[in-house]
Amino acid sequence: MDCIFCKIIEGTIPSNKVFENDKVIAFHDIQPAAPVHVLIIPKKHIPTMNDVGEEDGELIAEIFSAARQIAKEMGVAESGYRLINNCNAEGGQVVYHLHLHLLGGKKLGSLLG
Numbered sequence: 001m002d003c004i005f006c007k008i009i010e011g012t013i014p015s016n017k018v019f020e021n022d023k024v025i026a027f028h029d030i031q032p033a034a035p036v037h038v039l040i041i042p043k044k045h046i047p048t049m050n051d052v053g054e055e056d057g058e059l060i061a062e063i064f065s066a067a068r069q070i071a072k073e074m075g076v077a078e079s080g081y082r083l084i085n086n087c088n089a090e091g092g093q094v095v096y097h098l099h100l101h102l103l104g105g106k107k108l109g110s111l112l113g
């Protein structure tokens with residue numbers, strides 16, 4: 001499959017991993033938009049948020065659990081951080097393998113203007 005994140009999971013593309021368990025991995029974004037910018041992804045190839053099924057409830061919980069753990073380890077749990085999912089073209093999605101961006105380490109601007 002021609003998916004960059006599946007290749008990162010397989011290890012054929014290197015990444016700077018910060019978390020891994022049987023269902024989820026997380027690694028530093030190659031083009032960080034903040035001092036802390038980690039991508040959290042399921043090992044299962046789910047293209048977009050729209051493709052998350054009822055059967056994925058536990059997996060989504062695992063992703064959020066990983067996010068909490070990583071925020072703590074990166075030292076931003078108390079100062080604050082943001083989790084973002086971009087869905088499809090107008091949402092700004094570029095890589096079509098479900099991921100959460102964890103951003104922190106600075107005061108983030110308002111997204112809502």
Ligand code: 5GP
Pocket residue numbers: 004013015016027028029030031032039085086092093094095096
């Ligand atoms: P999206 O716009 O799809 O929500 O975000 C995709 C993110 O993946 C971007 O922030 C981009 O910098 C990151 N990215 C793309 N290719 C790679 C890669 O090969 N390695 C890593 N670590 N991040 C990547």
Ligand code: ZN
Pocket residue numbers: 003004005006007044045046096097
């Ligand atoms: Zn994939």
